[in-house]
Amino acid sequence: MAVFSRCSRAATAPTRIATATFAYVIRALSSSSFCSSSTLNTETDLNNNNKPAALGTLQREPKGRNVQWVFLGCPGVGKGTYASRLSNLLGVPHIATGDLVRHELASSGPLSSKLKEIVNQGKLVSDEIIIDLLSKRLGVEAAKGESGFILDGFPRTIRQAEILEGVTDIDLVVNLKLREEALLAKCLGRRICSECGGNYNVACIDIKAENGRPGMYMAALPPPPQCESKLITRADDTEEVVKERLRIYHEMTRPVEDFYRSRGKLLEFDLPGGIPESWPKLLQALNLEDHEDKESAAA
Numbered sequence: 001m002a003v004f005s006r007c008s009r010a011a012t013a014p015t016r017i018a019t020a021t022f023a024y025v026i027r028a029l030s031s032s033s034f035c036s037s038s039t040l041n042t043e044t045d046l047n048n049n050n051k052p053a054a055l056g057t058l059q060r061e062p063k064g065r066n067v068q069w070v071f072l073g074c075p076g077v078g079k080g081t082y083a084s085r086l087s088n089l090l091g092v093p094h095i096a097t098g099d100l101v102r103h104e105l106a107s108s109g110p111l112s113s114k115l116k117e118i119v120n121q122g123k124l125v126s127d128e129i130i131i132d133l134l135s136k137r138l139g140v141e142a143a144k145g146e147s148g149f150i151l152d153g154f155p156r157t158i159r160q161a162e163i164l165e166g167v168t169d170i171d172l173v174v175n176l177k178l179r180e181e182a183l184l185a186k187c188l189g190r191r192i193c194s195e196c197g198g199n200y201n202v203a204c205i206d207i208k209a210e211n212g213r214p215g216m217y218m219a220a221l222p223p224p225p226q227c228e229s230k231l232i233t234r235a236d237d238t239e240e241v242v243k244e245r246l247r248i249y250h251e252m253t254r255p256v257e258d259f260y261r262s263r264g265k266l267l268e269f270d271l272p273g274g275i276p277e278s279w280p281k282l283l284q285a286l287n288l289e290d291h292e293d294k295e296s297a298a299a
């Protein structure tokens with residue numbers, strides 16, 4: 001995908017996209033409250049004692065950097081889909097904390113069984129574990145010389161948002177919104193190819209217009225033939241667990257929306273339907289253009 005930004009600033013969001021001049025690495029701070037975990041990096045930065053809530057610290061380097069965006073939204077809204085498309089378009093890493101958790105869960109590491117229990121109940125993993133997983137991933141990206149990111153699924157608590165705010169400048173927070181009745185159906189219809197990792201959806205959502213509310217149609221996203229026999233469902237995509245994840249989102253993550261709204265960083269985006277309708281409108285809201293998408297549509 002090729003990108004063309006019509007200007008360096010999103011039209012609808014008061015942000016400083018790609019203009020700040022810091023590169024950074026978050027390092028886990030040693031803290032008596034959580035350094036018992038065998039996976040933690042216990043590097044200490046005494047200069048950060050004035051940040052009581054912070055688990056992370058910042059190395060600032062005087063060089064340019066790419067966008068630093070966050071995607072918020074309920075389970076099933078499509079954060080992964082749109083964050084991944086934007087990451088290809090903008091050439092920055094897409095970092096989904098849900099993927100980091102699932103990767104750790106699938107390993108035979110010491111955290112695996114603990115994480116499985118938490119995730120399969122639809123609960124949130126502790127802030128300490130998430131910060132640790134994220135710090136390591138950012139460290140890998142920094143070592144590759146990558147700057148910028150699109151975070152998906154982080155921050156999910158006020159504490160995580162405060163830690164992030166304490167260590168770096170987030171330019172823009174995109175809050176994806178979808179009608180409540182579509183969220184559960186989308187989670188239950190989600191299928192993943194166990195071989196290539198591709199994400200598909202067998203649910204076709206067709207909400208009829210009523211009482212002055214417009215209808216909404218989202219086509220299913222079927223897998224290609226080579227993936228059909230390899231599809232799996234996420235263990236936490238059952239009706240009971242999705243409802244718990246939605247409940248926890250409202251309780252723990254809605255306040256994060258307010259956190260960024262009050263800082264003027266939140267871009268609210270109501271998804272009008274599936275990818276064909278939503279992607280161009282999202283690009284428009286972000287003041288971006290996708291030349292390749294346009295060319296393939298015109299072909």
Ligand code: ADP
Pocket residue numbers: 074075076097098099101118119122123124125126127130152153154155156157160236245
């Ligand atoms: P969702 O579809 O619910 O948005 P994700 O794939 O983002 O799911 O995350 C899957 C699970 O991983 C969550 O239910 C939670 O247990 C854990 N998780 C992911 N990100 C975080 C986070 N930032 N804080 C705490 N737990 C997280």
